[in-house]
Amino acid sequence: MTTSPARADTNAPDTPARRGPLRLLARWARAGWRALTSMGTALVLLFLLALGAVPGALLPQRSLNESKVQQYIAEHRIIGPWLDRLQLFDVFSSFWFTAIYALLFISLVGCLTPRMIEHVRTLRSVPVAAPRNLSRLPKHAAGEVAGSPESAAAAVCARLRGWRRVTRTADGVTEVSAEKGYLREFGNIVFHFSLLGLLVAIAAGKLFGYEGNVIVIANGGPGVCSASPAAFDSFRAGNNVDGTSLYPMCLKVNDFQAHYLPNGQATSFASNIEYQAGDDLAAGTWRPYRLEVNHPLRIGGNRVYLQGHGYAPTFTVTFPNGQQRTQTLQWRPDDPRTLLSSGVIRVDPPGGMYPDPSERRKHQLAIMGLFAPTAELDGTLLSSSYPAANDPAVAIDIYRGDTGLDTGRPQSLFTLDPRLIEQKRLTKVKRINLRQGEQVRLDDGTVVKFDGATPFVNLQVSHDPGQLWVLAFAMTMMGGLLVSLIVRRRRVWARITPSTEHPGTVNIELGGLARTDNSGWGGEFEKLTERLLTDLPAAAPSKEKV
Numbered sequence: 001m002t003t004s005p006a007r008a009d010t011n012a013p014d015t016p017a018r019r020g021p022l023r024l025l026a027r028w029a030r031a032g033w034r035a036l037t038s039m040g041t042a043l044v045l046l047f048l049l050a051l052g053a054v055p056g057a058l059l060p061q062r063s064l065n066e067s068k069v070q071q072y073i074a075e076h077r078i079i080g081p082w083l084d085r086l087q088l089f090d091v092f093s094s095f096w097f098t099a100i101y102a103l104l105f106i107s108l109v110g111c112l113t114p115r116m117i118e119h120v121r122t123l124r125s126v127p128v129a130a131p132r133n134l135s136r137l138p139k140h141a142a143g144e145v146a147g148s149p150e151s152a153a154a155a156v157c158a159r160l161r162g163w164r165r166v167t168r169t170a171d172g173v174t175e176v177s178a179e180k181g182y183l184r185e186f187g188n189i190v191f192h193f194s195l196l197g198l199l200v201a202i203a204a205g206k207l208f209g210y211e212g213n214v215i216v217i218a219n220g221g222p223g224v225c226s227a228s229p230a231a232f233d234s235f236r237a238g239n240n241v242d243g244t245s246l247y248p249m250c251l252k253v254n255d256f257q258a259h260y261l262p263n264g265q266a267t268s269f270a271s272n273i274e275y276q277a278g279d280d281l282a283a284g285t286w287r288p289y290r291l292e293v294n295h296p297l298r299i300g301g302n303r304v305y306l307q308g309h310g311y312a313p314t315f316t317v318t319f320p321n322g323q324q325r326t327q328t329l330q331w332r333p334d335d336p337r338t339l340l341s342s343g344v345i346r347v348d349p350p351g352g353m354y355p356d357p358s359e360r361r362k363h364q365l366a367i368m369g370l371f372a373p374t375a376e377l378d379g380t381l382l383s384s385s386y387p388a389a390n391d392p393a394v395a396i397d398i399y400r401g402d403t404g405l406d407t408g409r410p411q412s413l414f415t416l417d418p419r420l421i422e423q424k425r426l427t428k429v430k431r432i433n434l435r436q437g438e439q440v441r442l443d444d445g446t447v448v449k450f451d452g453a454t455p456f457v458n459l460q461v462s463h464d465p466g467q468l469w470v471l472a473f474a475m476t477m478m479g480g481l482l483v484s485l486i487v488r489r490r491r492v493w494a495r496i497t498p499s500t501e502h503p504g505t506v507n508i509e510l511g512g513l514a515r516t517d518n519s520g521w522g523g524e525f526e527k528l529t530e531r532l533l534t535d536l537p538a539a540a541p542s543k544e545k546v
Helices: 016-036 039-058 066-075 079-085 095-124 149-158 182-208 279-283 357-361 418-422 467-486 521-534
Strands: 139-146 164-170 173-180 210-217 234-237 249-253 257-260 266-277 287-292 297-299 302-318 324-328 341-347 364-372 375-378 381-384 393-401 426-435 439-441 447-463 490-498 505-514 543-545
Touching (some): 039 095, 066 079, 139 521, 149 164, 149 173, 149 490, 149 505, 182 467, 249 447, 266 279, 266 302, 287 302, 302 341, 302 364, 324 341, 364 381, 364 447, 381 393, 418 426, 426 439, 426 447, 490 521
Antiparallel strands (some): 139 505, 139 543, 164 173, 173 490, 210 234, 249 266, 257 266, 266 287, 297 302, 302 324, 302 447, 341 364, 375 381, 393 426, 439 447, 490 505
C-alpha cells in the first residue's frame, strides 16, 4: 500500500504565520497614526509650514509676476533652474507645501478630535466625591456651627452660587462637592474648533479664490472689465477656478492724486474711480468711489485695492506722409523714491503707407528709454529728483525696423527683444533727451514728439470666499484662548458631620484644590472659608491649614 503526501487544507483557519504580516502592517499603521496625530508632530509640521513659506517671501513668485521669475532665472543661470525644479517660484502651489499643509490638517484633526471629545465630557461631568482625608489637601479648614447637617449643607450650597455643586449623604455624613471654572474647558473647545475652522477657511479661500492685477491709465484712459482673466495683466486663480465665473464689473480711473514731502516721501495716495456692477452694467450707470490705500472698494464679494502707481508717457509720431500715430503706454518705475521709469513704445506705420508687408516691417518704430517726472540733467545723463510730474522729460533711443509686432511671439512690455538688435532687424537712428512738448525729426522726415505723461494706477481685484470666515475663526480662537488662560479650575469639598460633643451642632471640614494655576489660590481659599463658615449662625472659631 502506498500513501500520497498530505495536501494542505485550504479551508483551515488562518495560522499565526499567516496573520503575522497583517498584524505587522496593522501595528505599523497604528504607530504611524499615533505619531502623526501627536501634538509634537503637529508643532513640527506647523514649524515646517512657516519655514516653507520663507522662500515665497524672498523669491519672486510665478503667480504674482512671471517676468520677475524669468529675469531671476536669467540672472542666476546655475541656481535659478534648480530653484525652479524645486518649485521655489511656485511655493504655495507646490506639491511639497501642499503635502505639509495636508499633513498638518490631518495631524490637527486626529490630535484635536479626541481632545475636543474629552473637553465635552469634562464640561458635562459633575464634581467628584470628596477625598477620604480632606486634611491632606493643600488647602484645609474646619469649624463647628449650630444646626443640622441638612441646614448646614443647604447654607453652604447657597453660598457657593456660581459653582457647580452636588450634595451626597451616606451613613449620616453629608458631603458637598463643588467646582468652578468649567468655562475654561469651553474656551479650550472653542479654541480647538476655531483652529480647525481657520485651516478649512484658508484652504477654501485658496481653492475658490482668485486675484488679478491690472494697470489702468487715469485721466480718461480706457478702463477695464473683470469678467475674464484676459482682462488682467496677471491673474492667479484658485485650484477650482477656471475663469468662467468671475464677478463681472467695469472700472475706469478719473484721476490719481499723490502728496509728497519735500524729500520725496509719499504721504497719501488716492484715486477717484467709477464702477459698474450688477444692474448698472445693463443700465449703463457709473457709480463714483474714492479709492485709497487700505480702503478698498467692496462689491459682489470682490475687493478692489489701490496697489501702486506710475506714469504713462505719451508720444505722437508724424510720418512723412503727414499721418499721425499717438500712443500712451505705462512705463515701469525703476526707482520707487523718484519714480524714474523705463519702457518702450512700438509704433506701426499707418495702413496703406507701405502696401508690401515686408517693407512695412522695415519702417516700424520703437521708442525706448527713461522717463523722469522731475528732470535733473548731469550733462546728457537724465535722472529724476522728485516723484511728482513737475518737469517731465525723457531720454530715448529711437529704433527703426522690425519690432516683432507681427511674429506673434510674446515680448516684454518694457524692453525690446535684444535679438532683434543683434540680428540688425532693428537699427538705432536717434538718441536724444526731450522735455514735454519737444520733438525730434528723423532722417526720413518722421517727427517724434513727447507730449507729456499721464498717471496710471495698479489695481488688484481680489476674491476670497473664506476671508470673513478666517476673520471670524481667528477672533473666536483668540477669545477661546483668552478664556482658557484667564479662567481657573477650582475644587472645594465640605464634609458635614453631627458633633458628638455638642448636641445640636455640626462639624464642617473644608478642603480645596486648584486644578490649574495655583497662584493666588491661598488668598482665594481664605476668603471662601470666611464666607462659608464665619457668617453661619453660632460659628465656632475655625482652624485653617494653608
